[in-house]
Amino acid sequence: MPVAPSKPSNSAAPAGAENVDMPRRQPRLAKIPLLKMFVPPEALAPALTGTESAATDGSHAPLDVTPFSLPGSRLRSSPSAAARGWYAPALAGAPTTTRQAEILNTGIIGAPTGIEGVVNGTDNLSSTMICHDAPTAYNMTPRRITSPNVLVLGTVGSGKSSFTKTVLVMRPLLLRNHRAVVFDKKDQGGEGEYSSVARRLGAAPLRFDPDGSGTRLNLMDPLIASGTGLQGQMLLINAVARIARNDLPASEWEEKATRYALQNLFAEMEATDTTRAATTADLLPHLGDVPGDQNLSDLAKERFHQAGLSIRFGLENLLETYAGVFDGETSRNVDLAHKLTTFDVSQLPDDGPAVPTVMAIGNMWLMGRLRHERGYITNVVYEEGWHMIGGPSARLVKANQKLSRSLGISNVFVMHKGTDIPEDSPGYTVVQEAQTVYAFRQDRDEDARWVNQTFNFAPDTAETLMKLEVGNCVFKYGSNPETHMHHVRSDWEIDATNTDEAMAAGAATA
Ligand SMILES: Nc1ncnc2c1ncn2[C@@H]1O[C@H](COP(=O)(O)OP(=O)(O)OP(=O)(O)O)[C@@H](O)[C@H]1O
Ligand SMILES: [Mg+2]
Structure with missing residues (x-):
């Protein structure tokens, strides 16, 4: 100046x-x-x-x-000096101070995560890499998060499954003693969308068919009682009966009658000294048994009998409709022999009890199975996880939270939106407990606001959620501020995870 x-x-x-x-x-x-x-x-x-x-x-x-009062150094703009390699800018310097310039320097914005876990993508603000693996963060000292459960939310086609397949299934398999179990709901060319991923990794999907020609899961599988005890078996029967009876909860009488039937069945199995496992068909005749040695009036006995029968009719309906899926012993191929196990429920009807029942039995079966094989981290993915936490099975997940943590289970629920989950339901508690959230695009204002409030995002993030491009999400873990992330896939992963092959094939032949 x-x-x-x-x-x-x-x-x-x-x-x-x-x-x-x-x-x-x-x-x-x-x-x-x-x-x-x-x-x-x-x-x-x-x-x-x-x-x-x-x-x-x-x-x-x-x-x-x-x-502002000092003239500052003068910028030299000498073409001859520049030609000799000296600093000789042609443009006048910007009228700014160092402090003003600092705010524009993204280099000083810290990376949102460390480098532990697996690569998720890049932070859209700082362009730094985002790494996270919920069980790894949970197992660190001190713990980075207090629950290993994960929630993936987003509207149709926003990139949830591509993200889940890579970041929550395939990449963690590279970590020591990690494996994944997936309940695969979406049909892609006549089979589940994870089937090709499973085959690429050398695993055979477990396919469930409504005609009974596929895999079978036993509601009374011995692993269930050995994992969670008689109480766990009771909880499962109650949940399945409730699913089968259109969400009608069991009354006090019905619960008592079911417990009595279970005790009678176990006593009978022990007495007959059979090597085969009890099945649902073995339980049905006992639902309706009435205790003889108690001081019950005839009226009370009749009520007890009827309570047992109403549970029996619910389960009978399920077995008759899905013969071959739930009757008999669990198929031999239901095992955790490979690092990736997929329960392909894509061919079972969308509505009705079959899908949530497979998820509920599978969840309890896993609990028992993992009890006998500790030392593993297992990511259990529920695609269309609403079937698991939006209905009666949420009670199972909630009751077994502590046990599943001790068995190294990280539950991953993938769903479109959270507004359908009633705030006073056990499912809502499960959602709130998840300490890792990946929120993809939300189309409706109320769904975006639900995500914002439930996970305590900054107020203006609701708007961001509604504008997210495919493959972008808002990521939050623990009490750290949320980050706007771009999911990055390798060419191999793009090939393995794209779900619009059928659309693309149609366009090519058109
Ligand atoms: N990171 C990404 N970058 C670019 N495109 C992506 C990305 N992730 C997914 N897509 C595209 O979006 C399509 C839909 O993705 P995806 O099946 O994962 O969505 P979704 O949210 O699971 O859908 P739905 O609700 O129907 O299950 C993919 O086939 C792919 O073409
Ligand atoms: Mg999907």
């Missing part, structure tokens, strides 16, 4: 005032044009402020110069 010479003044002119003329009594060096750069600022202060008395008695205030 050009400065106009003016008379020195005795008044305490503010720092940065226009008066920068050299006073008479300044140090000698300050008078010599080139050498004055070596003069300490204190000596120059009176010269800059024009305060003579301060210079003489040495009691002047410390130098305080605002950057």
Whole structure:
């Protein structure tokens, strides 16, 4: 800034005032044009402020110069210097200060995660890599999160399954002692969308067929009682009966009658000394048994009998409709022989009890199976997880949260939106407990607001959620602030995870 010479003044002119003329009594060096750069600022202060008395008695205030009042270094723009490799900018410098420029420097924005776990994608703000694996974060000391459960939310086609297949299924399989179990709901060319992923990794999908020609799961599988006890078996029968009876909860009488039937069945199995496992068909005749040695009135006995029968009819309906899926012993191929196990329920009807029943039995079967094989981390993925936490089975998940953590299970629920889950339901508790959330695009304002409130996102994130591109999501773990993330896939992963092959094939032949 050009400065106009003016008379020195005795008044305490503010720092940065226009008066920068050299006073008479300044140090000698300050008078010599080139050498004055070596003069300490204190000596120059009176010269800059024009305060003579301060210079003489040495009691002047410390130098305080605002950057705007100083001319700053002049930018050189010399083509000849530039040609010789010197710094010679052609453009005038920007009128900014270092502090203003700092805010534009993304280099100082910290990476949202460390490098533990698996790569998820990149942070859209800082372009740094985001790494996270819920069980890894849970097992760290100190714990980064208090629950290993994960929620993946987003509207149709927003990229949830592509993300889940890569980040929550395939990549964690590379980690030591990790495996994955998937309940695969979406049909892709006559089979589940994870079937090709399973085959690429050398595993055979477990296919469930409504005609009974596929895999079978036994509601009474011995692993269930050995994993979660009689109480766990009771909970499962109650949940399945409730699913089969259109969400009608069991009454006190019905629960008592079911427990009595179970005890009778186990006593009978022990007495007959059979090596085969009990099945649902073995339980049915006992539902309706009435205790003889108790002081029950005839009316009470009749009520007890009827309570047992109503559970029996519900289960009978299920067995008759899905013969071959739930009757008999669990198929031999239901095992955790491979690192990836997929329960392909894509061919079972969308509505009705079959899908949630497979998920409920599968969940309890896993609990028993893992009890006998500790030391593994298992990501259990529920595609269309609403079937599991939006209905009666949520009670099972909630009751077994602690046990499943101790068995190394990380439950992953993939669903479109959360607004369908009643706030006072066990499913809502399960959702709230998830400490890792990947929220993909939400189309409806109320769904976006639900995500914002439930996971305590910043208020303006609701708007971001409604504008997310495919393959982008808002990611949050623990109490860390949420991050806008782009999911990155390798070419191999793109090939393995794309779900619009049928559409693409149609377009190619059109
Ligand atoms: N990271 C990504 N980058 C670019 N495109 C992607 C990405 N992830 C997914 N897509 C595209 O979006 C399509 C739909 O993805 P995906 O099946 O994962 O969605 P979805 O949310 O699971 O859908 P649905 O609700 O129907 O199950 C994919 O076939 C792919 O073409
Ligand atoms: Mg999907």
